[in-house]
Amino acid sequence: xxxxxxxxxxxxxxxxxxxxxxxxxxxxxxxxxxxxxxxxxxxxxxxxxxxxxxxxxxxxxxxxxxxxxxxxxxxxxxxxxxxxxxxxxxxxxxxxxxxxxxxxxxxxxxxxxxxxxxxxxxxxxxxxxxxxxxxxxxxxxxxxxxxxxxxxxxxxxxxxxxxxxxxxxxxxxxxxxxxxxxxxxxxxxxxxxxxxxxxxxxxxxxxxxxxxxxxxxxxxxxxxxxxxxxxxxxxxxxxxxxxxxxxxxxxxxxxxxxxxxxxxxxxxxxxxxxxxxxxxxxxxxxxxxxxxxxxxxxxxxxxxxxxxxxxxxxxxxxxxxxxxxxxxxxxxxxxxxxx
Ligand code: WQD
Numbered sequence: 001x002x003x004x005x006x007x008x009x010x011x012x013x014x015x016x017x018x019x020x021x022x023x024x025x026x027x028x029x030x031x032x033x034x035x036x037x038x039x040x041x042x043x044x045x046x047x048x049x050x051x052x053x054x055x056x057x058x059x060x061x062x063x064x065x066x067x068x069x070x071x072x073x074x075x076x077x078x079x080x081x082x083x084x085x086x087x088x089x090x091x092x093x094x095x096x097x098x099x100x101x102x103x104x105x106x107x108x109x110x111x112x113x114x115x116x117x118x119x120x121x122x123x124x125x126x127x128x129x130x131x132x133x134x135x136x137x138x139x140x141x142x143x144x145x146x147x148x149x150x151x152x153x154x155x156x157x158x159x160x161x162x163x164x165x166x167x168x169x170x171x172x173x174x175x176x177x178x179x180x181x182x183x184x185x186x187x188x189x190x191x192x193x194x195x196x197x198x199x200x201x202x203x204x205x206x207x208x209x210x211x212x213x214x215x216x217x218x219x220x221x222x223x224x225x226x227x228x229x230x231x232x233x234x235x236x237x238x239x240x241x242x243x244x245x246x247x248x249x250x251x252x253x254x255x256x257x258x259x260x261x262x263x264x265x266x267x268x269x270x271x272x273x274x275x276x277x278x279x280x281x282x283x284x285x286x287x288x289x290x291x292x293x294x295x296x297x298x299x300x301x302x303x304x305x306x307x308x309x310x311x312x313x314x315x316x317x318x319x320x321x322x323x324x325x326x327x328x329x330x331x332x333x334x335x336x337x338x339x
Contacts, residue, residue: 002026002074003248006059006108007081008052009036011192012123012181015241016079018047018190023245027052028072030059030082035195043189059104069111077119077248080108083153086199087127087298090150101153105160113168119251120173121244122161126233126264126303127151128177135270136306139177139262147298158262165259172259174247179233179266179305181240183325184332191332192237201276202234202326206333209286216288218273220295225302229273229292233266233304236320236328240265246316266305267318276322283327 003020007013008029014036017027021044029041029052038054045051057064059082069075083101084090090097105122112118128151129137130144146152161173182202184191198204207213221228243265250256271279277288311317 001076009040013081019241021048032058065107079121094149118171122175124175131300138306183328188335216290221292231270231302236325239318263310264305268307270304
């Protein structure tokens, strides 16, 4: 069965391609290489010994999307990762984010509804909840006004899919709201490849430990949390990737009652920034250099998932720990810096 993975050379996309291939799916990747590199294709192939079909294509070009789907009209499902995802960058470049994250979604859906099989998995984010009123966060938590254009594109994206499903009865969709994906494949063949100065915590930790960064700035030590630093739900990217396969199988086997479902993907456990640093020190044997500085604009105090819906309905739960994820991230950092 042929599955299209857009953004399939990206961080979560590449790990999902591996798990799809492990489950016997034939995978076609579209990526415009704006935030990924072609070497990732070799990494995937090194893990699975199956080279996915790859097409360099910019989904913003509607005619190219139409031509692609004409050529691949036997696609049984689409997992749509292709999007820009840097919160801070989206504040400075909102129109780039709306064009890239929204137009591409519309063009892919417009072609999908011409297909025989219309199974669609959307890469969404817990950022849609903003600072949730209750913790842990369930899928029924209210979607709050987005704190960034990036978060808004995820909210709008879900609404577009809902409206499309309402009038296209063959279109079945699941939105997966990720908490904080971290780590790398245990083979160290693929992992996170942040371009420039990392915005996210874990790549900044590993780049500090490897000597690329002077020290980690911990954004805020005066939050109303046990140790004063923000709390997040750090989920191993391999666990996250596996959830995509399970969700796709649910759609293919038509186990979903309604044609649009949402699932939170997290471990269900919150960890503070200082606890994440302690985890890194524990698994690496290093003593990370950090300094507590001012809060970062837009950060929520705490966010971690209530996981029973994904556990019970999807039949999926995380198997890997924060330490597993940190250890894999550190191994990956050392591999790519050849240390
Ligand atoms: C985690 C914690 C920071 C860097 C964002 C998006 C989310 C998803 C993941 C795309 C926070 C602290 C960070 C640093 C720090 N992205 N931190 N020093 O902001 O929770 O989530 O990225 O899908 O949608 O919202 O992740 O890794 O940036 O931050 O202290 O150098 O680490 O303040 O508390 P975040 P993050």
